[in-house]
Amino acid sequence: MAEESLQLYDTTLRDGSQREGMALTVDEKLAVARHLDALGVGFIEGGWPGAVPRDTEFFRRARTELRLRHAQLTAFGATRKAGAVVSADPQVRALLAAGTPVITLVAKSHTGHVERALRTTLAENLAMIGSTVRHLVHAGRRVFLDAEHYFDGHRLNREYALAVVRTAAEAGAEAVVLCDTNGGALPDQVRQTVADTIAATGVPVGIHCHDDTGCAVANTMAAVDAGATHVQGTAHGYGERCGNADLFTLIGNLALKQHRHVVEPAQLARLTATARAITELTGIPPRTAAPYAGASAFTHKAGLHASALRVDPGLYQHVDPDRVGNTMRALVSDMGGRSSVELKARELGYEVTAGSAEVARAAARIKDLESDGYSFESADASFELLLREELAGRVPEPPFQVDSWEVAVAGRPGEVRTEASVSLRVDGVPLTATGHGNGPVNALDRALHQALDPYFPQLARLELVDYRVRVLTGETGSGAATRVLVSYRDGERRWGTVGVDQNTVTASWHALLDAVRYALLDEVCAGRPAESPAPSLAPA
């Protein structure tokens, strides 16, 4: 396909913010805008000044705090009210006051909406569009017109929908963006309607799709195929109801499948990092299966896939993950075999081959342990400990031994106390320590730190960051097995371990021990500095 330039327009900060659960502060909006700018989008729609106070404030601060290198900041708002004088309309004045180089106006293109929602005449709606666009263009702004409900409107009254497009363009709108506002269109309808609109009017058109049929990206691609030259979307497809077209997926598709010039290759390589940074800012759990930028987009679980990937990653990947800044990952589980173990081991830095006896033993143990309830796909550290055992041909000497542990939970109205005690040995030296916490796992974690940190100073940086419990056989009630997954981090690294037992606290203890042992892999006891003898770790 010929290389062709498209306008890339992001509306995360406006339509994306219409998503349930999304409520960015002004600081967060500014930060999202900076990420999108670095990604190379052409336009960033910041919100609706004059209607949403936070958006008015965003544009006020953007004037001094936002230095965009690629994108043009865009303010969004409605045309003047029916019967109003455009220059006196407060919403239109607020749009100009936002001080952006670009303004996007929303207008009705569906006769039913004009008559029933706006409660005005079809002629007055056209006059509202014409006068508002002219007024803003005269004030020196670039103007886009979002034609609301365009696809339904075009089906109901094609001539009127086309009249909206012509009126906006004749008044000076740079492009008219055809909106599938209720998200109900399918790709064929979008393709035909876009083609018909361009053929009938000759006006440059854009596309803005919602995802209510799960087709927002497909509809956008269909519109581009039919000649749309301006593409709207949002980060992660955030947006009203089911969301908008996912801009990250669109960028991947347009750049890598159709070789269209949407962003530079170096910007494309920021796609995954941008997606993750925006997730951090919104706090909305990411869709791991999201194309291109999702954590699972290049993650392989099935053994047969892994066996082909060993030969050539291209055999099960439609593009090279490096192009979008993502990485290939392998998962080990009972659905994998020796190839999955080899891939995961290589990912972790081990030079092993699927044909070796060690790898075969590791693969067999994983299948057995998973049938007992273990799950290794989020527990790389437990996998690595298991792999090391197989490579060494024995259970390596642990850096510390456990003699016993104990947890006590006592309560009375308004107060619950949890205390954990551990008895360990390091280099044969017995240690006991006690930890208090807001629950058994927290108390055990603190007791382990209390006992071990003086001997292994690197453990002091260790932080328990996630804890998940799953009851594996709910129907057997309190006798059910539980699986516990814990995640630790020590600043740079993050790792997960798994424990399984009938007793939740025991399963947690095993997962905690694996996590601490993993932290001490390759470490020898730091020893006690001569000048500071081992502290007494007996409980007070």
Ligand SMILES: CC(=O)SCCNC(=O)CCNC(=O)[C@H](O)C(C)(C)COP(=O)(O)OP(=O)(O)OC[C@H]1O[C@@H](n2cnc3c(N)ncnc32)[C@H](O)[C@@H]1OP(=O)(O)O
């Ligand atoms: C398809 C889209 O997503 S467009 C973007 C939608 N985004 C938003 O609505 C977020 C910001 N909105 C708001 O803050 C408020 O809704 C406001 C300030 C715009 C209006 O608030 P209010 O005056 O209290 O009215 P309300 O929210 O009930 O909306 C009804 C008014 O909007 C008008 N309206 C509805 N659609 C449109 C439109 N496309 N263009 C202009 N006016 C419209 C109605 O005619 C009605 O006006 P009227 O009271 O003069 O008859």
Ligand SMILES: CC(=O)C(=O)O
């Ligand atoms: C303008 C817009 O957000 C829509 O029609 O969906």
